[in-house]
Amino acid sequence: MHHDARKLENNSVIEGDICIVGAGTAGISIALDWLGTNKKVILLEGGGFEYDNDVQDLYAGTTSGQKYYPLKSTRLHYFGGTTGHWAGMCAPYDPIDFQKRDWVPSSGWPITREQLDPYYAKAHDTLKLGPYQYELKDWQDEIPDLIPFPLDEKVVWNKVWQFSEARFNALYAEDVKKANNVHLYTYANVTDIRGNEDLTQIQEVEVHNHAGKTHMVRASQFVLACGAIQNARLLLASRSQATQGLGNDHDLVGRYFMEHLEHASAELWLFKHNPTKLYVWGSDTVVRAELAITDALQKETQILNGTVSLFPLTLGRNLNSEMDLWNNEDPRKSAENFWNDIANARAEAAKITEGSISRAFTLHTRIEQAPNPNSRVTLLQEKDALGVPKINLHWNLTDLDKRSIRTIYQLLGHQMGLAGLGRVRLNEFLRDENDNTWPKDLNAGWHHMGTTRMNDSPTEGVVDSNCQIHGISNLYVAGSGCYTTSGAANPTLTLVALSLRLSDYLKGKI
Numbered sequence: 001m002h003h004d005a006r007k008l009e010n011n012s013v014i015e016g017d018i019c020i021v022g023a024g025t026a027g028i029s030i031a032l033d034w035l036g037t038n039k040k041v042i043l044l045e046g047g048g049f050e051y052d053n054d055v056q057d058l059y060a061g062t063t064s065g066q067k068y069y070p071l072k073s074t075r076l077h078y079f080g081g082t083t084g085h086w087a088g089m090c091a092p093y094d095p096i097d098f099q100k101r102d103w104v105p106s107s108g109w110p111i112t113r114e115q116l117d118p119y120y121a122k123a124h125d126t127l128k129l130g131p132y133q134y135e136l137k138d139w140q141d142e143i144p145d146l147i148p149f150p151l152d153e154k155v156v157w158n159k160v161w162q163f164s165e166a167r168f169n170a171l172y173a174e175d176v177k178k179a180n181n182v183h184l185y186t187y188a189n190v191t192d193i194r195g196n197e198d199l200t201q202i203q204e205v206e207v208h209n210h211a212g213k214t215h216m217v218r219a220s221q222f223v224l225a226c227g228a229i230q231n232a233r234l235l236l237a238s239r240s241q242a243t244q245g246l247g248n249d250h251d252l253v254g255r256y257f258m259e260h261l262e263h264a265s266a267e268l269w270l271f272k273h274n275p276t277k278l279y280v281w282g283s284d285t286v287v288r289a290e291l292a293i294t295d296a297l298q299k300e301t302q303i304l305n306g307t308v309s310l311f312p313l314t315l316g317r318n319l320n321s322e323m324d325l326w327n328n329e330d331p332r333k334s335a336e337n338f339w340n341d342i343a344n345a346r347a348e349a350a351k352i353t354e355g356s357i358s359r360a361f362t363l364h365t366r367i368e369q370a371p372n373p374n375s376r377v378t379l380l381q382e383k384d385a386l387g388v389p390k391i392n393l394h395w396n397l398t399d400l401d402k403r404s405i406r407t408i409y410q411l412l413g414h415q416m417g418l419a420g421l422g423r424v425r426l427n428e429f430l431r432d433e434n435d436n437t438w439p440k441d442l443n444a445g446w447h448h449m450g451t452t453r454m455n456d457s458p459t460e461g462v463v464d465s466n467c468q469i470h471g472i473s474n475l476y477v478a479g480s481g482c483y484t485t486s487g488a489a490n491p492t493l494t495l496v497a498l499s500l501r502l503s504d505y506l507k508g509k510i
């Protein structure tokens with residue numbers, strides 16, 4: 001059922017069993033899981049069904065530290081959320097990503113990959129992915145020419161990826177509108193969260209819109225699903241009862257912001273032609289692999305988890321930095337710049353190679369960022385049009401991040417040489433072991449993680465293993481803000497799996 005909050009009588013009171021704030025990737029995944037139940041679900045969405053610049057402008061903020069994209073354009077503020085812009089690259093996190101690693105400060109989730117497996121399988125349905133299988137051998141039966149490089153499997157393995165084309169706006173708007181028990185309110189921006197006197201339970205959230213209407217929403221359970229940056233902002237900005245914000249008794253909300261570092265960091269020159277269909281994107285790609293370092297070698301060399309993907313050199317050298325391309329405050333214009341650049345690079349590459357795949361490749365890093373309390377979201381004095389303080393994102397990297405990238409290419413280069421396959425040439429910024437600076441064209445994956453991190457202890461994390469905010473019995477966070485560490489793979493498959501796990505938990509609770 002759909003209601004436009006701009007058209008409701010001012011000061012309406014909306015009541016339900018569960019209130020989900022944000023109808024994006026996480027919020028819709030949970031709402032769909034409740035379709036047809038006897039519970040009344042209130043789904044609050046700040047935007048409408050289409051892009052609206054006034055609403056999008058609520059995301060505007062400042063950045064400091066390592067150069068980052070304009071905050072206004074890294075997320076989409078309407079029904080369907082950022083699935084409207086995502087590239088759909090999916091892979092589950094590796095078991096090691098959840099483990100406590102002595103060499104990675106503040107690592108170790110309170111849940112394991114095994115506990116998430118059933119929800120990963122379910123998330124595949126939500127994201128319209130193929131079967132939940134990520135072992136290369138399972139795919140080789142179907143696609144025999146997926147042939148891996150003959151590298152030592154004790155050092156390098158092949159991490160398989162799948163691709164989703166799910167855009168939640170087009171895919172799920174009708175299902176939500178038709179549902180009797182899910183009540184979607186568009187133009188319903190949550191601006192404040194209020195609880196009982198000792199703040200152990202949330203009672204209501206306040207909703208505002210540009211039409212000047214204010215409403216109250218009451219429910220027995222509340223789930224924040226506004227994206228990692230906005231969830232932290234909302235908690236920090238809900239200061240009417242706690243000066244430091246909600247769930248922030250230990251000054252953790254907004255800290256440990258993590259991204260995936262993405263960068264063209266090296267080149268691979270093969271001695272002779274080798275099959276590369278497994279690694280290189282093509283028009284018929286169903287699955288693809290990236291080269292990854294085994295758990296044992298990560299431990300031995302004390303590095304973060306990361307992968308390497310291959311682009312034909314003729315294409316890779318013609319691609320511009322995403323940090324330079326995604327520079328417009330309007331996300332639609334930034335996306336256009338980005339896709340045009342890929343089209344131009346492809347056209348240039350086609351002129352040189354005439355469509356054939358060469359023996360030379362650019363090697364692109366995708367790596368987790370080490371948890372770092374100084375990488376953080378904070379409130380500014382300035383407020384948005386609905387009266388909520390804007391934010392600053394201070395993106396801060398560590399030496400471990402850079403050393404890990406360098407080591408990955410050193411290991412890969414060594415293995416390529418040992419196997420007699422070719423040579424790896426490190427780009428300038430990695431060559432001097434004492435140089436801890438970052439190149440200007442360092443990219444991030446538009447992946448926001450860690451701002452409401454998960455830990456069983458309230459002094460180390462904002463949410464517990466059920467994504468419940470410590471100390472507040474009915475307030476939950478859905479999304480990648482809950483990640484304790486950021487893993488090497490893109491975050492959305494894991495985010496949907498974690499949201500479905502939370503949904504299951506809530507079903508048991510209500």
Ligand SMILES: Cc1cc2nc3c(=O)[nH]c(=O)nc-3n(C[C@H](O)[C@H](O)[C@H](O)COP(=O)(O)OP(=O)(O)OC[C@H]3O[C@@H](n4cnc5c(N)ncnc54)[C@H](O)[C@@H]3O)c2cc1C
Nearest residue numbers: 022024025026046077078081082087088089190227490492
């Ligand atoms: C260009 C690009 C490419 C990407 N490619 C990939 C990829 O290949 N693979 C991958 O895994 N990930 C990718 N991502 C990241 C992916 O899009 C995000 O991980 C995912 O969409 C985040 O889901 P979410 O539900 O947390 O946030 P969103 O999907 O952004 O949803 C948040 C929702 O909350 C609403 N909202 C916000 N604030 C409020 C409020 N105060 N009140 C009410 N509603 C509110 C918003 O309107 C929105 O609908 C990409 C992102 C971008 C930008």
